[in-house]
Amino acid sequence: MSTVKERIEQANAEVFRRITAADPVLVDVAPAHEVIPRLAGDGKVVLHSGPPVTWPRMCGAQKGAAIGMALFEGWSKTPDQAQALFETGEVVLEPNHHHGAVGPMAGTITASLPVFVVKNRGYGNRAYCRPVESRQQFGDYGPEALRTLATWRDVWGPALRNALRSMGGVPLKPLISRALEMGDELHNRQIAASSLFANAMTIPLLECGLPKEQALSTLRLLGNHPVFFLGLAMASAKAATDAARGVEYSTVVTAMARNGTEFGIQVSGLDGEWFSAPAPPVDGLMLPGYAARDAGLDMGDSAITEVVGWGGFALGGAPGILSLVGGTVDQALTVTRDMREITVGESPDYRIPALDFRGAAVGIDVRKVLQKNILPVIDTAIAHREPGHPIIGAGWVRPPVACFQQALVSFAHRYQVER
Amino acid sequence: MIRSGIVRENRYFDSMFLMQVRQRMEREPGVHQAAAVMGTDTNKGLLGRLGFTGPWLSAAGPNDLIVAVEGESSEIIRAVLDRLEEFLTQKVKEREERPRTLAAGLAVLPQANLAVISVPGRFAAREARTALEHGLNVFLFSSNVSVEDEIALKSLAHEQGLLVMGPDCGTAIIRGMGIGFANVVRRGSIGIVGSSGTGIQEVTCLVHQSGQGVSHAIGTGSRDLSEAVGGVSTWAALGVLEDDPDTKVIVLVSKPPGAKPLARLGGRLQKCRKPVLACLLGTGKPGSPWEQVHLVSTLDAAAARAVELVGGRPSVPDSPDPTTWVASVIRERAQMSSEQKYVRGIFAGGTFCYEAQHVLEQGGIAVHSNAPLDPRLALDDPMRSVGHTLLDLGDEQFTEGRAHPMMDAALRIERLLLEARHAEVAVVMLDFILGHNASPDPVGDLLPAISQAKRAVAGRGGYLSVVASVCGTDGDPQGLQAQVTGLEEAGVIVLPSNAQAALYCRALVEGLR
Amino acid sequence: MSEPLENTPVGLLLREGPRAVNLGLAGFADALRAQGVPVVSVDWTPPLVDDQTAAILDRLL
Structure with missing residues (x-):
């Protein structure tokens, strides 16, 4: 294993430690x-x-x-x-x-x-x-x-x-x-x-x-x-992820946030940078009186919950909202299990009974997302595309691939990883 | 009796879950009883009654986890408490997860020694490199891997004493186990190294049919002996077969490499400590420029000589006697109309197409092809045959977006019916490849089209001769005899090898000129 | 070329027979399994990379 890989593994372990050690x-x-x-x-x-x-x-x-x-x-x-x-x-x-x-x-x-x-x-x-x-x-x-x-x-x-x-x-x-x-x-x-x-x-x-x-x-x-x-x-998730910012060489995501125009992610080892791409539409269910064509694009800082292993990363444990991802327990469990493939580890404290008390998957690794072709899953609400409306629906969304690809390229520049 | 415990602040777990944790701790030797509870007053009272006391316990609050252990010694207790996280996560058996990466697969099968890779070419080199880095030999079926990547992979493998079979490697048999497209053949003393998958299949099948067996058959990839790649895998395979106690004779199967690699190959083969037979497909006359190296130019000859070298009797002779076919040839010809002149080969195996072209050209017959021996005889339009034409339907020009003819007959059926429409066609030559991963019934797939083609030609007053060989063994899932019988019942002339089928076609068309 | 290859990884492959990790065509794994070869099938998906990011990823993962 080359030095840069080792440093990344160590840095990511540190980020994981900090996120899971948070005590909000x-x-x-x-x-x-x-x-x-x-x-x-x-x-x-x-x-x-x-x-x-x-x-x-x-x-x-x-x-x-x-x-x-x-x-x-x-x-x-x-x-x-x-x-x-x-x-x-x-x-x-x-x-x-x-x-x-x-x-x-x-x-x-x-x-x-x-x-x-x-x-x-x-x-x-x-x-x-x-x-x-x-x-x-x-x-x-x-x-x-x-x-x-x-x-x-x-x-x-x-x-x-x-x-x-x-x-x-x-x-x-x-x-x-x-x-x-x-x-x-x-x-x-x-x-x-x-x-x-x-x-x-x-x-x-x-x-x-x-x-x-x-x-x-x-x-x-x-x-x-x-x-x-x-x-x-x-706020708890933000407090946990802010503690994990700025760990040199870490490829772990410290923020996923959307403003309805762009989806942006931040990465611990690349602190201060945003990697953004056009916000995706939300795959969702609409409230009475609204249709999919009314929906704005993905919006909100709430995806910070997924960054610490909740939301879409714990969906398998939330049978009440399975309708968001197609309606079956199996689908929700599959989504949640998939998230383990792209994360550093499992939370020692936050456990999900439906997953045999295994911990929530924590620490989204940009490298694994790209290698395994598994994008994080985010549960979310849906806003109208025009000003002046209340909530109109809820659903789920995955970030644009481009955010993760940009982060990888930036990482290579920042840490001078030769081609 | 010693009692002690710890408090983990601010860690909440469900009480039922904690009862399970307690059970796990109590299974440890030397532990008499254990408790894992949240620090409510009730629970603290309970622990007090069990004999657990101390300032560590009284300080705990309702959101804190208390773990208490009673055991034979303080060492045992300490050891159990130190392993708390393990007990909290232990034995969470879930239904088996499918690995998503090579590394994850290796975690499931840590003793693996081979990666079998058939992902799309543009990703194949990455996966192969990962496999080598994990110490695995590689069977790389994928094609469309760049020469640069191939060289890099093979030099990485060489450094580590690993073998890369491929890219574009279709067949291997390791210790009797067929990998990719391989036939069921008995184990024996003949070792094979080859850059051609179907070439290896034909030789191993004929060896088996002759009552002999194969120690190992190692594919090297279609470009291994090219000047750029330099035969890295061929060298490695020769080396390991030389040292293999089961291997008595080594057969090398390849299209003839360029002058420089050929010279190097000759040098290497001459130094071989075991008898070597080189089957360089399409090289002129038999007879070797290299001392102690037997040289042949067809696959059936390679199998025959190898069988003889280990003291067996070949089922298909080294050089057949065409006079035995005279009656049959005359019968076939008699029914044809005067316009019928040409042979059209519709091959699933690229090497069979190549070998058949060689056999026909040895007879002075110019053969056109989408994969020609002589570049001047390349077809302008692979969809239109000209004169004598032999087609490799496994070539990318045909398979783009379609299944390979070894697995799916659709491409060959279309082409067979197309050829049957042309009045000048006298003979259609076919190959059938059995074994693992081939179609479950290659002959059955094509029989309706064969009959339809024969009827079409008969309908206009002619006769379509269909000549075939079947590459397979009685052990193959499809069964060699059943496949051959199916063809013969449909009036197909079946020869015991591809080279003989080509020779038969030659005899047929020679008399028609 | 002269040193014995029996104990190299390729020598061991021949001596002990294949134990395989399969990536790609599921039929290849099925055929190996049918012959009694220990085999694990990887549920492979193409990575989300282009040429540039693939090269970087190789260095980092």
């Missing part, structure tokens, strides 16, 4: 400007999902979401005015991933939006994710969509913050382990995790001295929001 704890729900320095100044900044994108190239749903954030922050009074702000470049657009953050679907984060703050006790770093809802993050900037964001800012965010501070944070690893055993895959299905989290928060919310109405409103949110936990799963 939800420590706070904070207004984004308090924890993300880029959002602390006076400038107008919208963070978004996926690799970098300019306003003209931004997809419809993400534009709608960005307009929603401008209205939410009070930068403009009407959607037209908001649009003008983006067109003139007065609002700066940057990826969440550049700021330790992630966001579902359009993924937009601005200064006053609350974010979950997850501390990785295994490594000491923190990561952030915005709350999950079903309208604004899909590009809807109507009054109801904006009202949800305002309630987060004024009611739920502060309530959760109080409760978390009173209890000293919630370790998420045990919740995630249990949820994976209860049929969640933590990307499209979060029912068990959301319930476990609601359980964990009930007493603290009632005991931390909140006005009764605020506590009850927050409990109603937690008790009736089947995908609430996605924000926490994403």
